[in-house]
Amino acid sequence: MDADYNTQLLNLDEAHLVSECERDLKALDNGEGWEEVMTEIRKQMGLAGPLVLVSFLQYSLQLISIMFIGHLGELQLSGASMAFSFAGVTGFSLFLGMGSALETLCGQAYGAKQYHMLGIHMQRAMVVISIICIPIALLWASIQQIFTLLKQDPLISEQAGIYGKWLIPSIIPYGLLQCQLRFLQTQNLTSPLLIATGASSLIHLFVCWGLVYGFGFGIIGAALSSAITYWINVLVLGLYIKFSPQCQKTWTGFSIDGIKNLVGFLALAIPSSLMVCLEYWSYEFLVLMSGLLPNPELETSMLSISLSTSSLVFRITYGFGSVVSTRVSNELGAGKATAARLAAKVVVVLGVAEGMALGILLIALRNEWGYVFTNEAEVVKYLSMIMPILATSNFMDAIQGVLSGIARGCGWQKIGAWVNLGAYYLLGLPCAIIFTFLLNFGAKGLWMGITCGSCLQSILLLFITFNTNWEDQASKAKERLLYGSSLPLI
Structure with a gap:
């Protein structure tokens, strides 16, 4: 790092943190607490709308492809679904997690007004992800052989292999897109994200139809359409980042610093990936276990629909998670510990309200919801x-x-990975096995078990969050800005 960078960061010293905390606490004592809360709610809701929609639109891309494949035949649908599930486990979830490391790095750098570091962090992430794409591509090219070794149906394995091979061009743009999304998200630039993602989703609808039916490429066309759409999204956001006045300070062009300290980035990216993947993989295990039940067609169909429903609902939660990650990382980077604590408390209340509202809605629609997926x-x-x-x-x-x-906003990814490991693999999945196969609850037992895991996860994260010394977190954010992303996360 250059001397000017260190000098700027040193301005964010302990005296500044103390003065910020004293000022915020004095405001609360003067009766301004509710005004601060309402201001924070408005900030979070203003970010939540666009980010929730972006989350839905991102989720819709592969869903659209699978829907088109479903009209080609049961064999193609089975093969594509298996290949997409494999790709999600070995690639997409990995890059989603690695991209979330930028929520910490870029978010805190933006809050500290170290604007040029956002571009450097994004470049580092892009370099690392591009390198990791190589072994993932080789793995996806072998999907047919892998499924054959796992004694899957030969015809389904063949279709899965075809879909997986033609899904390979999607790897790099998907990874780059995760970097761009976090780069803009941490700057509160949600409008370009929404516009670009919305336009790409609309384009994807026509591209997928054209390649699948218009040119008759079938399952290959569905896979290629994903790659085309991701590249379009990357190109549009890339042009915005390069030419928009709002990114002039944060994107100053490619730099040699963007290929330095890649190991430091990995120190945060690896636990970030584990935090996401450990949770994602646990739900995939439910699908595998459902196939071992009596009447597997009924059990697997029910679980497939319920998992699709859960994934759809989780788009809202993920949007709110992105909101608070941005708010907390920005405030900690700026040394505003009390503001970061307030943002955390507000989003927990919003999360509880959202969860209750959606839970009531699902129960109210329980007798009709299934007809959306099946007759x-x-x-x-x-x-x-x-x-x-x-x-x-x-x-x-x-x-x-x-x-x-x-947790992402604070840089607790390593802690989050351990929490998810314990919650889902030491409690959730063992409980699912006991409820399902020993107590004979069927697929109901699978959901009961995984709910135990998410319950423990919530309790542990609540305990960590509400016992956090936020002034200490602001100090750690300053140290991370001074010494780089290789700073220990616990």
């Missing part, structure tokens, strides 16, 4: 029986989702 009355009836448990699971997800956002 099989048996599946719909079974789903209605599971819905109260699913609503409870989604309520816990709403809480842990925003708490995970707080």
Whole structure:
């Protein structure tokens, strides 16, 4: 780092942190507390709308591809679904987690007004992700062989292999997109994210239709359409970042510093990935276990619908998590410990309210919701029986989702990874096995078990959050800005 950079960072000293805390506490004593709370709510809700919509639109891209494939035939749908699940476990979730490291690094740098560091952090993330794309591409190219070794149906394995190979061009743009999203998100630039993602989703609809049906490429066209859409999104956001006046300070062009300290970035990116992947993988295990149940067609169909419902609902929670990650990281970077604490408390209340509202809605629609996915009355009836448990699971997800956002904003990814490991693999999945196979609750037991895991995750993250010394977190943010992302996270 150059001398000017260190000099600027040293201005954010302990005396500044103390004065910020004293000022904020004095404001609360003077009766300004409710005004501060309402201001924070307005800030978070202003960010939440666009970020929730961006989350929905991102989720819709692969959903659209799968919907088009579903009209090609059951064999193609089965193969593409298996390949996409494999790609999610080995690639997409990995890059989603690595990108979230920028929520800490870019968010705190922006709050500290170290604007040029946002571009450097983004370059480092892009370099690391581009390198990791190589082994992932080789793995995806071998999907057919892997499924064959796992004794899957040969025809389904063949279709999965085709879809997986043509999904490879999606890897790099997806990873780069995660970097761009966090770069803009941490600057509170949500409008360009919403416009670019919305336009890309609309384009994807037509591109997918054209390649699948217009040119008759079938399952190959569906996979290629994802790559085309991701590249369009990356290009649009890249042009915005380069030419927008709002990014002049944060993007100063490619720099040699962008390929330095890659190991330091990995020190945060690896636990960030583990934090996301450990939770994501636990739900994939539920699908595998459902195939071992009596009447696997019914159990797997119900679980597939309930997982799709849970994933859809979680888009809202993930949006709120992104909001608080931005708010907390910005405030900690600026040395405003009390403001960061207030942001954390406000989002927990919003998360509880959101979880309760969606839970009540799911229970109210329990007898009709299944018909959105299937006309099989048996599946719909079974789903209605599971819905109260699913609503409870989604309520816990709403809480842990925003708490995970707080963790990303603070740089607690290593702690978050350990919490997720303990919650899901020492409690959640073992409970799912006991409830399902020993107590014979069927697929209901799978949801009961994973809900136990998310409940423990929420409790642990709540305990950590509400016992946090926020002044100490602001000091650690300053140290991370001084010494780089390789600073220990615990």
